[in-house]
Amino acid sequence: MKQKGSKRSIIYYFKVWRQVVRGGLKRSYLYKTDVLIRVVRTVLVVGIQILFLNIIFGENELYVGWSKSEAYLVTGIWNLLNYLGWSLFSTNLLYLESKVLDGKFDYILLKPLSSSWYASFSDFFINNFVTALSGLILIVYYVIVEFENISLINIFIGFIAIIVALLIWYSIYLLFASFTVSNPRNGVLSIAKELLGLTKYPIDVFGDNLKMIFYTAIPIAFLTTIPANIIRGEVGYQYLVISFGVGLFLTFFANIVWRLNVKKYSSASS
Amino acid sequence: MKDRKQNKKILSKEIQMYFKKEFQYKGQMIAWIIADAIKIIGLCFIWLAASNSRGIGDQAYIVSYYILIMFVSKFTSDYTLEHGIRNILDGKFSNFLVKPYSYLLEYLGTNIGGNILRIILFLPSFIGAIYFAKANNLWIVDFNPYLIFLSLIAIIIGFCISFLLGNIVCLLAVKIKEMDGIRILYYNIASILSGEFIPSIFLPEIGKFVFEVLPFRYTLSFPVELILGRVNDYEKKLGFIFALIWMLILFILYKIISKKAIKKYEAEGI
Numbered sequence: 089m090k091q092k093g094s095k096r097s098i099i100y101y102f103k104v105w106r107q108v109v110r111g112g113l114k115r116s117y118l119y120k121t122d123v124l125i126r127v128v129r130t131v132l133v134v135g136i137q138i139l140f141l142n143i144i145f146g147e148n149e150l151y152v153g154w155s156k157s158e159a160y161l162v163t164g165i166w167n168l169l170n171y172l173g174w175s176l177f178s179t180n181l182l183y184l185e186s187k188v189l190d191g192k193f194d195y196i197l198l199k200p201l202s203s204s205w206y207a208s209f210s211d212f213f214i215n216n217f218v219t220a221l222s223g224l225i226l227i228v229y230y231v232i233v234e235f236e237n238i239s240l241i242n243i244f245i246g247f248i249a250i251i252v253a254l255l256i257w258y259s260i261y262l263l264f265a266s267f268t269v270s271n272p273r274n275g276v277l278s279i280a281k282e283l284l285g286l287t288k289y290p291i292d293v294f295g296d297n298l299k300m301i302f303y304t305a306i307p308i309a310f311l312t313t314i315p316a317n318i319i320r321g322e323v324g325y326q327y328l329v330i331s332f333g334v335g336l337f338l339t340f341f342a343n344i345v346w347r348l349n350v351k352k353y354s355s356a357s358s
Numbered sequence: 359m360k361d362r363k364q365n366k367k368i369l370s371k372e373i374q375m376y377f378k379k380e381f382q383y384k385g386q387m388i389a390w391i392i393a394d395a396i397k398i399i400g401l402c403f404i405w406l407a408a409s410n411s412r413g414i415g416d417q418a419y420i421v422s423y424y425i426l427i428m429f430v431s432k433f434t435s436d437y438t439l440e441h442g443i444r445n446i447l448d449g450k451f452s453n454f455l456v457k458p459y460s461y462l463l464e465y466l467g468t469n470i471g472g473n474i475l476r477i478i479l480f481l482p483s484f485i486g487a488i489y490f491a492k493a494n495n496l497w498i499v500d501f502n503p504y505l506i507f508l509s510l511i512a513i514i515i516g517f518c519i520s521f522l523l524g525n526i527v528c529l530l531a532v533k534i535k536e537m538d539g540i541r542i543l544y545y546n547i548a549s550i551l552s553g554e555f556i557p558s559i560f561l562p563e564i565g566k567f568v569f570e571v572l573p574f575r576y577t578l579s580f581p582v583e584l585i586l587g588r589v590n591d592y593e594k595k596l597g598f599i600f601a602l603i604w605m606l607i608l609f610i611l612y613k614i615i616s617k618k619a620i621k622k623y624e625a626e627g628i
Contacts, residue, residue, distance in 0.1 A: 118536075125539035135556050143420075143560050144408045199393050215539060273382075275389030283395040294400075294409045349412050 096201060104201065105209055112212030117307065126215040129221045136162050137226075152292040157233045158320060159290065160211045164226025165250055166288045171220035175207040177258055178229050179216070181277070182263035194355050204262060204346040215330045230319075238321060245328055246319030252331045253311045259338035260308075270352035287311045288355045307334045366457055372467020373474070380527040387479055394483040400426060402490050406469075409496065419586065422590055423488045424559050426582045430509075431554065433475045434516040434577050438523035439541050444600050449625040462525065465576040469521060498586065505587055508594065512581040515601045520577040522608035523548070529612075529619040553579025573608065576601035 116123050118253065125257050141159050145151050151159060184207055187193045199206050212263045231243060264280035287293075291313040302309040317323040365610045380387070401424050420485035442465065445451045454461030491497035527544050546562035549555055558569050558577050558579060580597050583589045589597065 121534075125543050127540070129543050129546055132550070133542075136546075136550055139556055139560075143556065144404065146408070256537035271385060273386050275383070275386035275393070278393040279389055279396065282393045282400070285398065286400045291403055294403050298403070306484075318409045 089101060089358065090301065094174060096330055101201070102242045104197065108167045108209060109212045112214050116214040122215055130219050132168065133219060134225055152290055154290050154292070154351040157230050158316065160226045161230035162290050162312045162316045163288055164223045164230065165253070165315055166223070167226065168220055168223030168250065169254055169311060170284070171223065173257050173261065174216035177212045178261055180208055180210050181261055184265055185268050185272050187296050188268055193353065197350070199258060203350060204343055208258070208262060220272050240342060242319050242321050245325055246315050249315035249328050249331055251319050252328065252335045253315055255335040256307065256310055256338055259335065259342045263342040263345055265339070266342065266349045267280065270349040283308060284311070365459065365463060369467050372464055373471040376468050376471030377475065391477050391482060393508055394480050395486065398425065398483045398487045402487060406494060418496045421491050421529050422498045422586060422628065424583060425491060426482070426585055427554055427578060429480065429484050430513060430578055430581050432480050433473055433513045433516065434520045435473055435476065436520040438524035438528050439468055442525065442528035443531045443537045443541060444530070446504050446623070447535065449622065452625045455620065465525065473577050500587065505584055509581040509584040512576070512584055512601065515516045515605055516577040519573050519601065519608060522612050523573065523603070526608065526612050526615055530617050532619040532623050548574050551575065552577050570600065573604035575598060578606060594603065
């Protein structure tokens with residue numbers, strides 16, 4: 089079946105998404121306690137991560153060539169990507185399984201929108217958005233501590249690299265989630281979760297062989313390590329261009345895999 | 359006596375049913391094995407990198423601790439919150455209440471089945487991790503039948519505590535409808551206080567006291583501490599006394615809360 093939504097303009101998609109966000113915000117007014125709980129959780133998440141990094145560092149100043157504040161930066165970027173992901177698309181893609189099993193995926197296919205887009209962005213979760221602040225706290229901490237040693241242009245380019253990393257994060261999630269459409273309850277999202285979880289620490293942790301894989305075949309180095317290195321001024325801006333190329337390729341590839349899986353989809357409700 | 363026999367039969371049927379249901383999705387099991395392997399490989403590399411530099415104390419203890427924590431968590435995990443809350447909110451909980459036996463038996467069957475399956479699937483990763491740790495002189499566990507016997511008892515008590523805690527939190531859904539935040543916060547608190555993220559040796563004195571007094575330690579850290587053999591006889595006795603007291607308190611608490619919750623339950627999802 090040819091997707092109607094593929095010819096819609098970006099503005100149209102933006103308008104739809106704006107309505108989705110409005111819906112999510114309205115829900116947060118309804119469950120104010122839940123938002124408050126998420127704020128408490130944000131503090132907890134940061135607390136655990138700082139304590140954990142302190143244990144790993146022990147009395148050392150460096151861990152695989154990264155200082156403590158730089159490790160906070162990597163973890164901060166990871167928190168930002170992870171919780172923004174949960175807020176924007178990861179939760180929707182996680183629920184895709186139940187939609188396929190209940191036969192509700194048919195409704196997604198019938199919408200005049202790209203099915204991969206609608207399956208990913210059909211709801212907005214403000215609560216996870218609140219937890220994403222934990223990432224911002226750690227990034228801002230790094231910038232304040234190292235303000236004299238880093239340039240503003242690096243911070244700006246690093247910020248763009250984080251946005252590109254979000255695109256890569258999304259593509260990886262979409263790629264893994266797409267198999268749910270043709271073969272639900274396959275558990276592949278748990279692999280994606282663990283793979284993305286590895287990026288909570290600098291990729292240098294994993295030794296030269298795995299590092300090479302993480303820069304090429306499974307490009308998760310572009311999620312946190314590269315943006316952090318750009319902000320630190322350790323790598324050139326050409327890495328942003330490479331990141332962008334990786335992001336575009338993965339998005340394109342994930343969408344092709346999605347379409348192939350949609351072709352194999354058989355409705356549970358029919 | 360007759361009731362006990364019947365309950366055993368029901369429980370065994372529930373476990374069998376769980377296995378039959380899960381074996382329909384063999385791909386999911388392979389994915390879980392891969393996900394576990396990724397997680398444990400990540401963990402080993404993180405601590406190996408930390409052990410290459412000095413100053414974090416007993417690295418071998420930490421690596422052995424984390425590998426064992428992952429293994430023991432497969433025994434003591436409770437999945438009630440995953441489906442129990444949804445059952446209450448969707449009104450499906452009514453089906454359990456009209457049956458001529460306690461719904462706890464069904465939940466227990468699902469949990470035992472889930473844990474057995476997860477243990478079996480985790481074994482390859484566990485063995486691989488031990489091999490990796492031994493090769494790097496980071497494995498300190500000696501095979502001591504007495505300690506293993508004690509830790510097995512601690513694991514059974516730990517599972518009971520975890521199961522009761524999960525069911526108590528689950529029943530809150532009768533009163534509080536938006537449980538997502540509470541569920542995740544509970545997981546976070548349980549993870550911190552059970553020693554999943556941070557071993558107790560890194561906690562300050564006040565932190566250690568809180569850790570030992572609350573029930574979460576006995577669901578994970580205590581059995582691992584026993585296997586590692588770093589607990590003296592007095593601490594062993596004290597640990598078991600605390601664990602048993604908590605089991606009793608939680609059982610009474612569950613009885614009181616379930617009585618009130620079932621009275622209040624409105625099956626609004628139907």
